Amino acid sequence: MTARKRSSMSTPYNPESVEKAAQDYWQESRCFEVLEDQDKEKFYCLTMFPYPSGKLHMGHVRVFTISDVIARYHRMQGRHVLQPMGWDAFGMPAENAAIKRGVPPAEWTYNNIDDMRDQLRRLGYAYDWTREVTTCRPEYYRWEQWLFTKMFEKGLVYRRNSVVNWDPVDQTVLANEQVIDGRGWRSDALVERREIPQWFMKITAYADELLDGLDDLPGWPDSVKTMQRNWIGRSEGVELSFAVEDEDEPLVVFTTRPDTLLGVTYMAVAAEHPLAAKAAADNAAIAAFIDECRQSHAAEASLETMEKKGMALGIDAVHPISGEKVPLWVANFVLMSYGTGAVMAVPGHDERDWEFAKKHGLEIRQVIAPADGSEIDIDEGAFTDYGVLVNSGDYDGMDSQSAFNAIADYFEETGLGRRAVNYRLRDWGVSRQRYWGAPIPIIYCDDCDAVPVPEKDLPVVLPEDVEFTGHGSPLKDLTEFYETTCPRCGNAARRETDTFDTFVESSWYFARYACPDNDRKMLDDREAYWMPVDQYTGGIEHAILHLLYSRFFQRVMRDEGLSAASEPFTNLLTQGMVLKDGAKMSKNKGNTVDPQELIARFGADTVRLFMMFAAPPEQALEWSDEGVQGGSRFLKRFWGAVQNHVAAGTAVDLDVAALDTGQKDLRRKTHETISKISDDIGRRNMFNTAVAASMELLNAVNRFEDGSDQGRAVEREALEAVVLMLSPIVPHICHALWQMLGARQDLCCRRRR
RNA sequence: GCCCGGGUGGCGGAAUUGGUAGACGCAGCGGACUUAAAAUCCGCUGUCCGCAAGGACGUGCCGGUUCGAGUCCGGCCCCGGGCACCA
Numbered sequence: 001m002t003a004r005k006r007s008s009m010s011t012p013y014n015p016e017s018v019e020k021a022a023q024d025y026w027q028e029s030r031c032f033e034v035l036e037d038q039d040k041e042k043f044y045c046l047t048m049f050p051y052p053s054g055k056l057h058m059g060h061v062r063v064f065t066i067s068d069v070i071a072r073y074h075r076m077q078g079r080h081v082l083q084p085m086g087w088d089a090f091g092m093p094a095e096n097a098a099i100k101r102g103v104p105p106a107e108w109t110y111n112n113i114d115d116m117r118d119q120l121r122r123l124g125y126a127y128d129w130t131r132e133v134t135t136c137r138p139e140y141y142r143w144e145q146w147l148f149t150k151m152f153e154k155g156l157v158y159r160r161n162s163v164v165n166w167d168p169v170d171q172t173v174l175a176n177e178q179v180i181d182g183r184g185w186r187s188d189a190l191v192e193r194r195e196i197p198q199w200f201m202k203i204t205a206y207a208d209e210l211l212d213g214l215d216d217l218p219g220w221p222d223s224v225k226t227m228q229r230n231w232i233g234r235s236e237g238v239e240l241s242f243a244v245e246d247e248d249e250p251l252v253v254f255t256t257r258p259d260t261l262l263g264v265t266y267m268a269v270a271a272e273h274p275l276a277a278k279a280a281a282d283n284a285a286i287a288a289f290i291d292e293c294r295q296s297h298a299a300e301a302s303l304e305t306m307e308k309k310g311m312a313l314g315i316d317a318v319h320p321i322s323g324e325k326v327p328l329w330v331a332n333f334v335l336m337s338y339g340t341g342a343v344m345a346v347p348g349h350d351e352r353d354w355e356f357a358k359k360h361g362l363e364i365r366q367v368i369a370p371a372d373g374s375e376i377d378i379d380e381g382a383f384t385d386y387g388v389l390v391n392s393g394d395y396d397g398m399d400s401q402s403a404f405n406a407i408a409d410y411f412e413e414t415g416l417g418r419r420a421v422n423y424r425l426r427d428w429g430v431s432r433q434r435y436w437g438a439p440i441p442i443i444y445c446d447d448c449d450a451v452p453v454p455e456k457d458l459p460v461v462l463p464e465d466v467e468f469t470g471h472g473s474p475l476k477d478l479t480e481f482y483e484t485t486c487p488r489c490g491n492a493a494r495r496e497t498d499t500f501d502t503f504v505e506s507s508w509y510f511a512r513y514a515c516p517d518n519d520r521k522m523l524d525d526r527e528a529y530w531m532p533v534d535q536y537t538g539g540i541e542h543a544i545l546h547l548l549y550s551r552f553f554q555r556v557m558r559d560e561g562l563s564a565a566s567e568p569f570t571n572l573l574t575q576g577m578v579l580k581d582g583a584k585m586s587k588n589k590g591n592t593v594d595p596q597e598l599i600a601r602f603g604a605d606t607v608r609l610f611m612m613f614a615a616p617p618e619q620a621l622e623w624s625d626e627g628v629q630g631g632s633r634f635l636k637r638f639w640g641a642v643q644n645h646v647a648a649g650t651a652v653d654l655d656v657a658a659l660d661t662g663q664k665d666l667r668r669k670t671h672e673t674i675s676k677i678s679d680d681i682g683r684r685n686m687f688n689t690a691v692a693a694s695m696e697l698l699n700a701v702n703r704f705e706d707g708s709d710q711g712r713a714v715e716r717e718a719l720e721a722v723v724l725m726l727s728p729i730v731p732h733i734c735h736a737l738w739q740m741l742g743a744r745q746d747l748c749c750r751r752r753r
Numbered sequence: 754g755c756c757c758g759g760g761u762g763g764c765g766g767a768a769u770u771g772g773u774a775g776a777c778g779c780a781g782c783g784g785a786c787u788u789a790a791a792a793u794c795c796g797c798u799g800u801c802c803g804c805a806a807g808g809a810c811g812u813g814c815c816g817g818u819u820c821g822a823g824u825c826c827g828g829c830c831c832c833g834g835g836c837a838c839c840a
Binding site for chain 2: 091178304431543548576584622624627629631634693694695699
């Protein structure tokens with residue numbers, strides 16, 4: 001009797017009951033709850049925690065499954081694995097829901113967390129739920145308020161004016177996302193740039209360390225490191241000053257190309273620059289232009305893509321070497337917040353300057369010639385390469401590098417400038433004019449200025465039962481919140497009503513999982529055991545901001561004596577987007593697929609299997625409803641194969657010396673597959689090919705119709721291998737099949753043989 | 754606009770270090786089982802020419818390096834992500 005003929009006698013695969021049984025077992029045995037154990041090799045496996053938007057989406061399922069596969073794999077390798085979960089719970093959607101449905105943001109958020117926690121449980125992830133962290137709880141955010149006050153003492157935070165998007169109709173600050181084609185998303189009013197005082201964290205103080213640290217992260221993708229390097233944008237150049245006619249203050253600019261200095265034919269300042277304001281005072285056209293510049297979206301992408309516009313100010317600067325007059329312009333592409341708010345323009349050797357000069361009939365002067373002696377026509381386009389200086393007086397004939405040094409020396413000797421390092425990176429503005437966030441722990445006193453809230457008065461608790469109208473933050477109208485006394489002098493004072501950027505919460509949560517229950521310290525000894533995170537998995541969309549802020553915070557915590565680690569994440573896996581119809585799946589676009597329905601229909605294992613099989617984790621995954629079926633079919637075949645094998649009775653021990661050719665072939669296939677899958681999961685993060693290899697081995701088993709004692713022993717070895725190898729990906733069915741195969745040991749907690 | 758990715762059959766993808774392009778799966782077609790359908794199982798399936806044997810073409814486009822290119826180099830096109838207040 002062949003194995004296949006027996007299939008009619010078997011019980012069918014029922015994912016719902018199989019998965020319930022496995023999940024009950026894991027919960028009762030508490031096998032994913034881990035305590036610090038110095039004798040065991042720790043492995044901290046972390047996923048970027050979700051924003052509790054209401055329901056899990058496919059992007060969540062993908063990233064959590066990737067991380068769970070890695071966690072379970074390392075667990076099987078005998079490591080002591082921590083995989084926690086929590087909630088990035090502050091943010092705008094809660095306020096939007098409050099406006100739309102009248103539910104307080106806190107209530108909406110806590111309900112969503114409860115729903116999503118249930119959904120996560122149904123997917124069978126190996127989480128230590130005892131360490132759950134929720135960022136909107138005072139016991140969490142009190143510690144970032146505390147750290148902020150420590151940073152204040154060290155001068156790592158400061159307050160200055162900076163630009164926000166202002167909706168003049170709704171009288172409120174808008175996020176970039178809320179500005180659509182330059183207009184407010186609700187009011188449709190033209191958005192204005194407005195300057196208001198805001199708090200900043202000095203991430204630039206760590207710019208060099210954040211840059212150099214990238215060289216010590218071999219476990220990070222090169223693309224992410226390159227993006228961060230470019231974002232920090234360290235450049236070496238010269239800061240030099242141009243005298244301005246009839247002005248006492250010179251105009252200071254930074255350039256990486258002092259070798260092109262004699263090619264400067266005009267200069268440009270930002271619309272907010274004092275010189276522009278001065279020129280506007282008695283020129284209505286310039287005033288109108290500055291007004292026009294103000295009416296724009298604050299996002300860099302819109303500034304870079306909009307039409308480059310400018311106006312001559314009628315003021316001249318004096319070239320510091322030639323003494324020639326250089327006209328001053330105001331231009332919409334120069335930003336007050338970046339550098340000094342002024343740039344020198346070399347249209348002959350810079351593309352943007354060239355285009356601007358062409359458009360406004362400004363002089364284009366060649367001062368660099370190609371090093372190879374070839375001819376160029378500067379009228380046809382800017383020449384941006386390094387080369388040999390021409391039309392530059394004493395510097396003629398020097399190469400760019402020598403000229404850089406000679407000109408830099410000249411400025412340092414005359415005191416008109418100096419060599420300087422410039423960063424593209426700007427300090428981190430953390431103030432948000434919103435309600436649903438962690439209050440910034442500052443008290444304003446007429447006599448003492450801004451005073452940090454003393455440690456004994458922390459946390460500054462965000463009131464949760466508030467009237468939410470949508471017209472500005474309710475905190476601004478809540479006297480019992482903002483009325484207070486100055487901690488320094490005791491006089492009546494006013495509390496800060498702005499809250500933190502939600503990136504603040506996500507910049508240190510990974511460390512707090514080590515000791516979420518400590519109500520006396522931000523971090524304790526347990527942090528030293530678990531940190532740094534061994535494997536961090538999350539969306540590629542966080543390649544810069546979240547990951548850079550976290551690297552910054554880790555260093556701030558280190559310098560505060562809270563941690564020994566400089567880098568928070570040793571290995572990083574950036575998972576690609578889940579796309580549908582070529583675009584990121586998102587509620588906004590209405591192209592979501594609900595994982596809940598698929599789980600109800602096929603079970604969690606099928607959904608997990610399909611997500612891992614459909615594409616390698618780093619690539620974008622284009623969703624297709626077909627293919628899930630295939631995963632389900634495979635699991636049924638898998639179930640049937642093991643069941644048929646077991647139904648035929650106990651297999652004898654394998655006698656390697658006694659195998660015939662066919663038996664040897666299957667055995668070789670088994671061991672080749674083990675070797676391949678270990679590499680695929682353990683080194684390459686190629687879960688899709690690991691699944692494919694498992695399918696191939698199972699196909700080979702199903703073709704193998706050898707009922708002899710040794711045939712059955714070889715078949716058993718193959719089936720056991722498939723169960724073990726697939727268990728990180730489809731843990732529930734493997735839990736059941738492992739028991740069916742007569743396991744003496746629990747699968748998920750077993751060590752490598 | 755700038756920075757970072759990606760583009761391979763009808764579809765998702767494989768090819769790990771420059772060495773047989775298309776593993777595995779989906780869809781499709783043919784067959785078995787069934788009164789029938791579903792499910793399941795077996796077989797075929799890059800395109801074109803051919804009854805076949807076989808041949809030609811083929812990894813977004815153009816060019817290059819190499820005995821040999823999906824893979825390396827140069828130039829382009831298209832798609833996705835990020836651009837500092839979406840998370």
